[in-house]
Amino acid sequence: MPAAFSGRRLGRLLPLLLCISLLEGSPAGPAMTTQDSSQTQVNSVTKGKAGLNESSGPDVATEELKPAGKEISYDVLEYEIVLPGVSGTALQKIVSVGSPTKVELTCKLEEHSDLKNPQVTWKRRNETISHTSKTQNSWTIQLTVSESSHLGSYSCVLKGEVEVNATFHLQVPKIEGKEKTLITYERDLAVMICKTEYAPMAWTWYMTNGTELVAINPSSDTNKFQIKIQSANVNRLEILKLTKEDSGIYWCEAAFRLGSSKKRFEVKVLSIMAPLKPFIAVVVEVVILVTTIALYEVYSKRRGEEGEREFDQIEQLKSEDDIAGERK
Numbered sequence: 001m002p003a004a005f006s007g008r009r010l011g012r013l014l015p016l017l018l019c020i021s022l023l024e025g026s027p028a029g030p031a032m033t034t035q036d037s038s039q040t041q042v043n044s045v046t047k048g049k050a051g052l053n054e055s056s057g058p059d060v061a062t063e064e065l066k067p068a069g070k071e072i073s074y075d076v077l078e079y080e081i082v083l084p085g086v087s088g089t090a091l092q093k094i095v096s097v098g099s100p101t102k103v104e105l106t107c108k109l110e111e112h113s114d115l116k117n118p119q120v121t122w123k124r125r126n127e128t129i130s131h132t133s134k135t136q137n138s139w140t141i142q143l144t145v146s147e148s149s150h151l152g153s154y155s156c157v158l159k160g161e162v163e164v165n166a167t168f169h170l171q172v173p174k175i176e177g178k179e180k181t182l183i184t185y186e187r188d189l190a191v192m193i194c195k196t197e198y199a200p201m202a203w204t205w206y207m208t209n210g211t212e213l214v215a216i217n218p219s220s221d222t223n224k225f226q227i228k229i230q231s232a233n234v235n236r237l238e239i240l241k242l243t244k245e246d247s248g249i250y251w252c253e254a255a256f257r258l259g260s261s262k263k264r265f266e267v268k269v270l271s272i273m274a275p276l277k278p279f280i281a282v283v284v285e286v287v288i289l290v291t292t293i294a295l296y297e298v299y300s301k302r303r304g305e306e307g308e309r310e311f312d313q314i315e316q317l318k319s320e321d322d323i324a325g326e327r328k
Contacts, residue, residue, distance in 0.1 A: 074144065079168060080106040085113030087162035096173040098198040098256040100146040105168045107156035108138040118160035124152060145170065148259045172256045173197045175263040183268045190239040192250060192265045199232035200254035208249040242269045 081091050095103065109115060120139045122129040131139045139156060155167040176195045184190050194203070205227060206213040216237070218225040226238040235254075239246055250265040 074102040076102045078104045080108055081166040082108050083164045084110050085115035089164040091166045093168050095168050095170045096197055097145050097170055098173050103143045103145055104140055105154055106138050106140040107166050115160045118158040121157045123155050172259040172261055175254055175261050179264045181266040185270050186242055186272050188242050190242055190267055192237045194252035194263055195234045196254050200256050202255045203235040204253045205237045206251040244269050
C-alpha cells in the first residue's frame with residue numbers, strides 16, 4: 001500500500017518537476033539568442049568595414065562620391081561652310097570658343113554643284129575623324145571641346161571629279177583691333193582699350209621691362225595707372241601724367257577657360273616741344289630767307305651807288321678832257 005502510494009505520488013511529481021525544469025530553463029534560450037544576435041551584428045559591422053577594401057559589391061558612400069560618371073550637358077554651337085564644288089576651292093572659318101561646349105561642324109555642297117557623290121574625309125592634323133551624320137550634300141562632325149587640346153583646325157576634304165576642302169579654326173576669342181602705335185606727349189593721358197567677343201574670366205595688363213612682362217597693379221600706384229571695366233568684355237587702361245619713361249610696349253590679356261588671348265600696344269611719349277619743332281623750323285627758314293633778301297637789297301643798293309659815282313667820275317673826266325682840247 002505505501003509502495004503503491006509512493007509510486008502514484010512519484011508519478012504525479014515527475015510531470016510537475018518537468019514543468020518547473022522547463023520554466024526555469026526557458027530564459028536561457030533567449031539569452032543565448034540575444035548573444036548570438038549581438039555577435040552576428042558585430043561580425044556584420046566588422047565585415048562591413050573590411051568590405052571597403054573588398055570588391056564583393058558597390059559601397060553606397062563610394063558611389064555618391066563619384067559624380068564624374070554623370071555626363072555634363074553642354075550647349076551645341078553649329079557652324080557651316082558651303083562649298084561651290086569648283087576645283088581648287090579652299091574655304092576657311094574662324095570659330096571662337098571661350099568655354100567648354102559642343103560644336104557641330106558641317107561641310108555642305110551647293111545645291112547645283114557639279115561634284116556628285118564625293119568621297120568625304122574629315123581630318124584634324126593628320127588624324128582622320130569619322131563624320132557623325134550626313135545627308136545627300138552635307139557631312140557633319142560633333143566635337144566636345146572641354147580643354148585647350150581640343151582646339152585647332154578641323155578640315156573636310158571632298159574628292160570626286162574635282163577636289164575641294166574647307167577648314168574650321170577653333171580658337172579662344174581674339175582681342176579685337178589691330179596692334180598700333182599710340183603717340184602722345186608728356187603730361188598727357190594715354191588710353192588703351194581691349195575688347196573681346198565673349199566675356200573672359202579675368203583681364204590682366206602688362207608692361208614690358210626688357211624681355212619680361214610685369215603685371216600692372218593700379219592699387220599700388222593710383223596716380224599713375226587706372227583700369228576701368230566698361231563692361232564684362234571691354235577693359236580700359238589709362239596712364240596718367242605721361243613722361244618719356246612711360247614709352248614702351250604694353251599688353252592686355254584676356255583669360256578664358258580654354259586659354260588666353262593677348263593684344264600688343266606700343267606707346268611713344270614725345271616732348272611737349274615736339275609739336276613746335278616744325279613751326280620753329282618754318283620760322284627759321286623764313287627768317288633766313290628774309291635776311292638773305294634784305295642783305296641782297298643792301299648789297300645791290302650799294303653797288304648801284306658805287307656805279308653812279310664811277311659814272312659821274314667818268315663823265316667828269318670826259319668833260320675835262322673836252323675842255324682841255326678846246327683850249328689847245
